[in-house]
Amino acid sequence: MNKQSKDFLRLVIDHDESTPRIEGLYLVTDEGERLVERVRSALSGGVAVLQYRCKKNSPEEKVALGRELRALCVDAGIPFIVNDDPHLALELDADGVHLGQEDTSPFAARQILGPKKIVGVSTHTVREARQAEADGADYIGFGAMYPTGSKTVTHLPGPAALREVKGSVGIPVVAIGGIKRDNALSVMDGGADAVAVISSVLGDPNPAVAAAELALLFNRRLPPPRGTVLTVAGSDSGGGAGIQADLKTVTLLGAYGASAITALTAQNTRGVTGICPVPPSFVEEQITAVLSDIPVDVVKTGMLHSADIAATVAEVLERFGKRILVIDPVMLAKGGARLVDRPAVTAIREHLFPLTYLLTPNIPEAEQLTGVTIHDEAGMEEAARALHAQGVRNVLLKGGHLTEGAAVDLLFDGTGFMRFPTRRIMTKNTHGTGCTLASAIAAFLARGEPLPAAVGRAKEFITTAIRLAHPLGRGHGPVNHYLAAQEQLEHEKKLEEQP
Incomplete structure (x- = not known):
């Protein structure tokens, strides 16, 4: 040259x-x-x-x-x-x-x-x-x-x-x-x-x-907190589920949490005594305020309460082009109280399912959404396929409500299943498990984990949180978000120190 x-x-x-x-x-x-x-x-x-x-x-x-x-x-x-x-x-x-x-x-x-x-x-x-x-x-x-x-x-x-x-x-x-x-x-x-x-x-x-x-x-590759999760859900005055559990989980696992509240609940470990829904227009205003300013990577929804709120949430998320939506189809509180009305279930299916990246129903929710009666893993697979056929990209069907064998969650992506088994923990301190698991998945996704890894790590997190739960209140106590996160962070540190 x-x-x-x-x-x-x-x-x-x-x-x-x-x-x-x-x-x-x-x-x-x-x-x-x-x-x-x-x-x-x-x-x-x-x-x-x-x-x-x-x-x-x-x-x-x-x-x-x-x-x-x-x-x-x-x-x-x-x-x-x-x-x-x-x-x-x-x-x-x-x-x-x-x-x-x-x-x-x-x-x-x-x-x-x-x-x-x-x-x-x-x-x-x-x-x-x-x-x-x-x-x-x-x-x-x-x-x-x-x-x-x-x-x-x-x-x-x-x-x-x-x-x-x-x-x-x-x-x-x-x-x-x-x-x-x-x-x-x-x-x-x-x-x-x-x-x-x-x-x-x-x-x-x-x-x-x-x-x-x-x-x-x-x-x-971002400095902590890595990624942002917006949770759209109801408030739990007892602090074990809903917005409170979501923000605890996201923050403790190293992502940034923002929120939009769909309803106020008066509840504790024994149950829900009152629900005050937020007007759909104000739900929209909350979401718009966040998305017009903060770069949100993952949106997680929980209790949407009414058909109008569900439709409003879907419309504003689609308008902002949000692609990674983790939908926890919250229907019943731990104590049995119905948290969404029946038209809301139809609205979630019609408006949110086509936008859903991951749906995380438990067995009773999957049965309501599909009409499939679930007694075993074969029934779980049938229901997961039915939910995927309704427009959901990925389905994580949680098997904790089955009584036999290990607690197995099934992840279905439209082509195959991944099993996430864990031993059952005999405890009544399980308030907020669904909210916590979905929020943990959202946090790991926001931090840069692919879906199977995010589900696996979230499953480990919620299992640890249940195992380490301390009795609190006189009903179904909350899981231990703090100690479970500490174990996760210690495990991550050991992995990073390996040559």
């Missing part, structure tokens, strides 16, 4: 502060139908970078489609990168270009695009990564992490090589290849600044939710 080229590279690498940084969820387009519609949905879920890859269309079609996608990126305020072709990137006024090993050099791409554009390079080894940086790349793609159906993989360095690459270069690293929600953590913990995905988002029936659950994983 001559002196003029080296001087040019030194100049262009020094981007100003307005140059977009490559980090977060990096979406690469596919060649499928309705691409603009699916990308629009995905961007609303938290995509941070879009790479436009188009190999089949005519030049005119490539430009027309690229302009539509670029407009979406401009509206979303994210970088728009063109795959392989600096000339197409120039015509589309893209933010940059991503080059393969067989494409033109970063230096040649800059001569076409100008010094302010981003240039990325695909790499597969430490040597290639170092060379890309030396050649002036602003970031590298590295992979494949896992086998993938989008292209033939001839080299699979995997997550094990990622940490070495990250330690060898000083530019952002985008991990790519077969990355999904449940395997992304090893990639992120290996140091990837961004994770690139295609089918795990664009191949999902709901790209917005698929993108949201992947984007949420990056919260694990």
Whole structure:
């Protein structure tokens, strides 16, 4: 490389502060139908970078489609990168270009695009990564992490090589290849600044939710408190359930809690003696006040009390584009008092189920919502399938009301079941268990845990909280949120100290 080229590279690498940084969820387009519609949905879920890859269309079609996608990126305020072709990137006024090993050099791409554009390079080894940086790349793609159906993989360095690459270069690293929600953590913990995905988002029936659950994983890198949970529920004057239990749980588990109260209850460990519903318009005002100011990652709902409140909550959450909703369909208090009227159950099913990321019913609630009589795990599976068919994305059906064997919760995602068994604890101090479990799941999701891990950790938390509960009051005492959280934090600290 001559002196003029080296001087040019030194100049262009020094981007100003307005140059977009490559980090977060990096979406690469596919060649499928309705691409603009699916990308629009995905961007609303938290995509941070879009790479436009188009190999089949005519030049005119490539430009027309690229302009539509670029407009979406401009509206979303994210970088728009063109795959392989600096000339197409120039015509589309893209933010940059991503080059393969067989494409033109970063230096040649800059001569076409100008010094302010981003240039990325695909790499597969430490040597290639170092060379890309030396050649002036602003970031590298590295992979494949896992086998993938989008292209033939001839080299699979995997997550094990990622940490070495990250330690060898000083530019952002985008991990790519077969990355999904449940395997992304090893990639992120290996140091990837961004994770690139295609089918795990664009191949999902709901790209917005698929993108949201992947984007949420990056919260694990935030300083405490990690992530924010908004709980929309009733107030428990006894402090064991409802808003009070939710905020205790979220705070003790290391996330930030905000709230909107749907009803005031007069209750203690022996039962509910009075309910004063909040006007739906004021419920909306509370939620709007929070969502218009605070970046909320997860919304958890509990007692919604009336059909009008349920419909109002659904409308405002949809208006703000909230994708990760944990719905605890609270119907009965521990003492047997009905906390929602029957029209509210219909409204929850009609308005909230289509928005629900995770539904957490116990067996009596599942029976009311589906009409399925549950006597065993087979009945739980039937009810979970019925709830999923009503529009819920994931169902966690809690098995604590069964009397035989271990207490097993079943997580159903529409394709398969995961079992979360635990031994039964003989105690009457179980007030607020449903609220606490749902809030713990919400907190772990907000902190950047994928759903199965969030459910597993929340299950451990509530089991510990029940085991350590101290008698308080003369009825069903509350669980021990504080000591359960202490055990969780000690366990996390030990894991972090492991080499």
